[in-house]
Amino acid sequence: MKQTFKLLVVALFAGAFTLLGYKYFIETKGSTMAFNQERPVIIPTSNSNLSTTNVNLDFTEAADKTVHAVVHVKNTTNSKTSNNDKYSFFGGTEQKKRVGSGSGVIISADGYIVTNNHVIENSSQLEVTLNNNKTYTAELIGTDPNTDIALIKINANEDLAYVPFGDSDNLKIGEWVLAVGNPFNLTSTVTAGIVSAKARDLNEFDGNPQSFIQTDAAVNRGNSGGALVNTKGELIGINTAITSETGSYVGYSFAVPSNNARKIIEDIIEYGNVQRGILGIAGGNLNTRIADELGIDESEGVYVNTVEKDSGADISGIKKGDIIKGIDGKKISKFSDLVGYLGSKQPNDIVDVKVLRDGNEKIVPVTLIKLETYKLDYLGLEIKNTNYKELEKYGVKYGVKVSRALNKNLKEYGLEGTIIIRLNDKKIKNIEDAKYIMDKRNNGSPIKMTFATEQGEINSFIFR
Secondary structure, three states, X not given: OHHHHHHHHHHHHHHHHHHHHHHHHHHHHHHHHHHHOOOOOXXXXXXXXXXXXXXXXXXXXXXXXXXXXXXXXXXXXXXXXXXXXXXXXXXXXXXXXXXXXXXXXXXXXXXXXXXXXXXXXXXXXXXXXXXXXXXXXXXXXXXXOOOOEEEEEOOOOOOOOOOOEOOHHHOOXXXXXXEEEOHHHOOOEEEEEXXXXXXXXXXXXXXXXXXXXXXXXXXXXXXOOOEEEOOOOOEEEEEEEEOOOOOOOOOOEEEEEHHHHHXXXXXXXXXXXXXXXXXXXXXXXXXXXXXXXXXXXXXXXXEEEEEOOOXXXXXXXXOOOOEEEEEOOEEOOOHHHHHHHHOOOOOOOEEXXXXXXXXXXXXXXXXXXXXXXXEEOOOOEEEEEOOHHHHHHHOOOOOEXXXXXXXXXXXXXXXXXXXXXXXOOEEOOOHHHHHXXXXXXXXXXXXXXXXXXXXXXXXXXXXX
């Protein structure tokens, strides 16, 4: 019996010892090894904590905020025609209606709408249709052909959905954006893409530098004047143009930055026209070839070729040969960067210009001056107001100065620098007089321009 009891105790003790050994040497050691095990890092990873919403973008909220604030704009124009034999025989004309269309963006609850100038140009009647199919007659508030922006307004009996402005300066290349418009007369249509480039200039060689946001969001006919929004549903551009041999989308679309559009709209509402602030310099882009010709090492920036006397740049000490490398802390690589930034500024604003001179960088505070010019598009000339000393020099009592010819054919006639004193035999004392005469003339009718040269000669041209 004793022997059996001893064997039972030994067996129990051995079992307990075996169980404790298993727990300690197998389970504990195994879990410790698993905890300390490390996987080798082969692919570099970012330290930033990306949320699921950043990785899997959802555009539904931005689209929902925008589609109800993007409208269809119908433009009816009256054009004169003499195709009818009866009218031709008696020398009369017949009114013929033409209808065009585009898009617009409601920017306030009380019905202000921004669109493109080319959408509403020469309109005799404007009609706006909302996304809910309600239609209103629109009033033209003002336009800026230079940037192709126009402001119209409708009066509704209710607060309207609108798109808030975002800061287009904060856009980054590669950022997702949505284009919302009415292509092919469809109701609000949403397409998505990314920001392909900023400060893109489509008119590099015609003397009218621009600064567009370039995207690959699908934009077609009818999208003009529509909204370009970020993923928050904020307005960061007005879709304006595409580059295409067929007239349809091929992967490149362009929008006026919202900061520029907003400034133009505010000017139109407050002043009735656009108040442009400029540095008072003329220059151009740099590249390796131009740098070699100028004997400098820089291939980025804006080379200052001339400085307008008594301008903000002149007063602040900017000189010919300086290279503008930045403004208000923003990098300036090309002239369109400078144009785009200044397009959101007002006359008398002060900007800090970073210039490179003789290998040294310095910050120059510059007070922007007001640009007082007007484009006589039909004549292909840009004019600006004159002062008493200029008029005295030319031997005339009034007139506006031709600041530049807008096409190559006119440059050879030597019109730049002349003083226009009459249009169609009516006195021109300032650019407002010239604008009034051009706005009131019959479309297609000839224009007689009388001008004075620096030598005191009075000549006339007739533009047909």
